[in-house]
Amino acid sequence: MPETIPISSDTPPKKQPDTRARPYEGIGYVHSVETGGAVDGPGLRFVLFMQGCLMRCLYCHNRDTWDRHSEKELHFTVPQLMQQVLSYKHYFRATGGGVTATGGEPLLQYQFIRDWFVACREHDIHTCLDTNGYALHYDSAMEELLDNTNLVMLDLKQIDPEIHKVLVGIPNTKVLHFARYLAERGQPTRIRYVVVPGYTDDDRSAHLLGEFIADMPNADTVELLPYHELGAHKWELCGDEYKLKGVSPPPKETMLRIKEIIESYGKQTIV
Ligand code: SF4
Numbered sequence: 001m002p003e004t005i006p007i008s009s010d011t012p013p014k015k016q017p018d019t020r021a022r023p024y025e026g027i028g029y030v031h032s033v034e035t036g037g038a039v040d041g042p043g044l045r046f047v048l049f050m051q052g053c054l055m056r057c058l059y060c061h062n063r064d065t066w067d068r069h070s071e072k073e074l075h076f077t078v079p080q081l082m083q084q085v086l087s088y089k090h091y092f093r094a095t096g097g098g099v100t101a102t103g104g105e106p107l108l109q110y111q112f113i114r115d116w117f118v119a120c121r122e123h124d125i126h127t128c129l130d131t132n133g134y135a136l137h138y139d140s141a142m143e144e145l146l147d148n149t150n151l152v153m154l155d156l157k158q159i160d161p162e163i164h165k166v167l168v169g170i171p172n173t174k175v176l177h178f179a180r181y182l183a184e185r186g187q188p189t190r191i192r193y194v195v196v197p198g199y200t201d202d203d204r205s206a207h208l209l210g211e212f213i214a215d216m217p218n219a220d221t222v223e224l225l226p227y228h229e230l231g232a233h234k235w236e237l238c239g240d241e242y243k244l245k246g247v248s249p250p251p252k253e254t255m256l257r258i259k260e261i262i263e264s265y266g267k268q269t270i271v
Pocket residue numbers: 053054055056057059060061062063065103104105132
């Protein structure tokens with residue numbers, strides 16, 4: 001049995017997220033770019049890791065993307081980005097790939113991602129939005145972004161609101177609202193669920209997830225991701241304590257048990 005981590009709600013995150021909106025001036029603030037990514041959507045992908053995230057997941061492996069501004073951030077306009085993207089078009093075609101916006105959290109810069117995805121779709125390039133679902137704006141730019149998104153990969157971290165707060169640092173109300181919004185739109189969506197020992201690896205959590213997504217006909221696939229601590233060193237580099245130190249990845253039996261539970265709600269589940 002995996003070690004159970006005591007859940008305490010009296011441990012606030014060390015740094016409070018910066019919730020100030022950044023005025024949109026046609027520039028994307030990017031943490032890093034990966035070409036040939038194979039895990040962030042179908043085929044080979046051009047992956048843009050956006051700077052900034054308002055969540056504070058205990059297991060975050062991209063701790064260095066949290067801040068809205070970073071000395072090391074890259075600045076791109078859409079034409080600059082497209083110059084790079086178009087040079088990979090033959091790889092996309094050969095592998096069924098495309099581009100992915102991830103982070104950090106791409107929805108914090110949703111107008112830029114909208115412009116980028118519109119440009120990609122003009123070139124018939126598949127677009128994927130990898131998001132934690134913490135949407136703050138429901139306006140025409142958001143509509144246009146989703147209209148130009150082929151696939152949303154939505155992280156549902158925990159349906160139980162109290163455990164979510166402990167694991168992620170903020171409530172899940174906005175995330176669940178966004179998930180329902182995607183369902184109403186009929187937006188093609190893949191759910192991602194990280195199996196974290198002591199936080200999300202129990203039957204109840206899996207059933208809560210299954211029940212919630214049973215009402216999402218737009219989401220036919222769930223991807224289960226085992227917790228790992230590969231990004232732990234980044235916390236230390238940022239001067240933070242990594243609280244899940246020593247937690248082992250979930251055993252295969254746990255992954256298969258959760259898969260079975262999710263599948264009982266009629267969703268194809270990938271481990
Ligand atoms: S949503 Fe992603 S980037 Fe943000 S804290 Fe969680 S794991 Fe890290």
